[in-house]
Amino acid sequence: MVKETIRIGAVVAEFNYDINMMMLERAKEHAQFLGAEITQTIKVPGVFDMPLPIKKLLERKDIDGVVALGAVIEGETKHDELVIQHTARKITDLSVDYNKPVGLGITGPGMTRLQAQDRIENAKSAVEAVVKLHRRLKL
Secondary structure (H helix, E strand, O other): OOOOOEEEEEEEEOOOHHHHHHHHHHHHHHHHHOOEEEEEEEEEOOHHHOHHHHHHHHHOOOOOEEEEEEEEEOOOOOHHHHHHHHHHHHHHHHHHHHOOOEEEEEEEEEEOHHHHHHOOOHHHHHHHHHHHHHHHOOO
């Protein structure tokens, strides 16, 4: 019996482009390692802009789950905390509403650019969460 490939959509922030594109590459490599594939990628201006494209991907029958990838780096205000809190809450709601896993591969808040670079590998965890949930829930 051949296992069906899990088809994952990725939503990636363009803000902090160099870091986030490396996260996307790690996610693609890890998906392949796990027997899954990132079949659709949508780039958005920033992390706060992710919920609508995530919703659009979750509506598709050819997408089994989504990963959200981005780095929210600390600024001079608490803006980073607001962005990640509201985005994470909405992403969670979308996952439950559409009965499909959404992996939170967003790092931050409260981190420096150097810390964000050190956390690029965290993208793998988001992919792994989607794959494990999809298989365990037999979606």
